[in-house]
Amino acid sequence: MKLLIKGGTLVDDAGEYRQDLLIMQGKIVRRAPQIVADESMGVIDARELLVMPGGIDVHTHFNIDVGIAQSCDDFFAGTRAAACGGTTTIIDHMGFGPAGCSLHHQLEKYHRDAARAVIDYSFHGVIQHVNPQILEEIAPMVQKEGISSFKFYLTYSYMLQDSDVLQVLQQLNEAGALATVHPENDAAIRWRTAQLKQQNKTAPVWHAHSRPLACEAEAISRTINLARLADNAPLYIVHLSNGLGLDYVRMAKAAGQPVWAETCPQYLLLDMGRYLLPDGLKYILSPPLRPHSELDKLWVGIADGSIATLATDHCNFPWRQRQQMAAGDFTRCPNGMPGVENRLALLFSEGVMKGRISRSRFVSLTSTMPAKLFGLWPEKGSLLPGSDADLVLFDPRSQHIVHHTDLHDNGDYTPYEGFCCQGKPVMTLSRGEVVCREGRFTGKAGHGRFISRKPFVTGSHL
Ligand SMILES: [Zn+2]
Known part of the structure; x- marks a missing residue:
């Protein structure tokens, strides 16, 4: 037909x-x-x-187990919501596996989890510890398994130290993979959280104060410099939430460094005033929502091209579960927020219809750049004859x-x-x-296919 x-x-x-x-x-x-x-x-x-071109959301967490809780959207419900919002491909960030596990351990789990997806999908690998076996596993993951991007964290239980980060950046670069980073300064967060808890400051608003924007900006600038030291390894900053971090990205780009930034609708549209509402727990995520002045700075980055992509970081924990788990203490609330179904409509309305960006820039942010950076283009993210419909x-x-x-x-x-x-x-x-x-x-479970992605190549198309 x-x-x-x-x-x-x-x-x-x-x-x-x-x-x-x-x-x-x-x-x-x-x-x-x-x-x-x-x-x-x-x-x-x-x-x-x-x-x-259908939307490509390169930052979701379906079916994720964060240790204290399991998110409520599996790959079926998550991709169903994505599809209904105009998104046709997702790249999910794998969660941490058991301590010491291999890269393939999580890949196999995610292949099983995603079997009922209704749209096409891939995964970002996760580097949760570094040793010679893990470093050796990277190249076969890129070449044989089609996983051409990996994430590491600078906070949480499986954060990497700078010495690990340098090795990983170099190895990913050599293997043709894009490094993606969750940049927040772990020591500062721990220090501030301990102080807040001591003062019984555990209401949702203190979440924002436990990890203010300097925590994120410091880790962004550090990782950018580490990437430069690691033979100028390409680097992708996930969920950028503030203007200072964006300034560091701009400086690196101006110096010719291969660095790209992603932001999410929540950082463009919601501010930390939300934490003062009676349902403030709904907005607990990391990085947290920021002061209102940051929103405008990110919109400038969206318009001028210094932000490359818009993703969601969709990670859905129901409001009821949040209340039960937090029991008055933000540090016990699982972090994350839904949004996969709203991404395109929100950016179109707030970006295009309010005159901030053109319709072509909208397509670039939501589909074409994600496809180019993550080895999907031109089959995805384009309207060229021969590409996927x-x-x-x-x-x-x-x-x-x-x-x-x-x-x-x-x-x-x-x-x-x-x-x-x-x-x-x-x-x-x-x-x-x-x-x-x-x-x-109107779709069906299992229609989605795993997309074996191409290696990352820096070039003029980016
Ligand atoms: Zn995430």
Whole structure:
């Protein structure tokens, strides 16, 4: 069966085109100003709609076990929510495995966990300790398993020391993998948290004070310099939340260093005032929400290109569970927030419709740059003939208010409840299959495929 998308405006990261798209066997096979329908084709009327590459969310945590709790969205519910928000590929960050485990241990677990995904997926490896075996395992993971990015943490139980970070950065660079980092200064967080607890300052607002933006900015600048020392290894900063960290990224980029930053909707749209609300526990995540002045600084980075991607860090712990576990102490609340279904609509509304970014920049942030940085392009993140027919059809005129009851995850809240969004994804196609139409999920468990990603290559395309 062929599928013809007719009358829409195609938008990619380079421009807009009044063209029809022909899809066959899950691929885009032709685009032209006018393709005449025949009886072999199903036709989708896309008049007045934008036709864009499906969203790629390179930062999710489905089914994650954080030791004290298990997140409520498995790969089925998580990818279902993603699909209904216009996202057609996710790259999930693996959680920590048992102490001392190999890289392959977690990969095998994640392959099992993701079998019921409804859209295509991959994983970032996680480096939770460093020894000669782990370093040797990296190259085969890239070449044989298609895992071409890895994350390490500078805080939490399996944080790496600087000596580990240097070895890992060098090894990843040699193996053709992109290093991604969760940058927060562990010592400062521990020190401040201990002081707050001593003073009985355990309400949600103190979460933000336990890890203020200097904790993050210090670790960003340190990792950037370590990457420079490790033969200029490429580096990707996850969930950037503040302007000082962004300044360090800009300085490195200006010096020609291969560094990219990701931010998330929560850091663009929510500030630490949320922690003072009666339901402040809903917003416990790390890095925490920041003072309002940081939001504008991040929007500048979104607009000027110094922030490369928008992801979500979707990690869903229900409000009920948070209250039970925290019992009045923010340090006992599991960290994370849902958002995978809202990412595109929020950025479109707040970014495009408010005149901060163009529609092409929207596509770049949500799809094309993620695909290029993480070895998926041009099969994903483009509208080129030969690429996967992973598409989102957007109605820029439709207005909606975000309510959790309309979402498709397994949680019990959204941090964006009551947000008014201008523009909305009305149809999502995953390799030519309609997986969501008008807010109704139409996909099926197991449709998603694991994507073996290409090695990371620095080049002018980035
Ligand atoms: Zn994360």
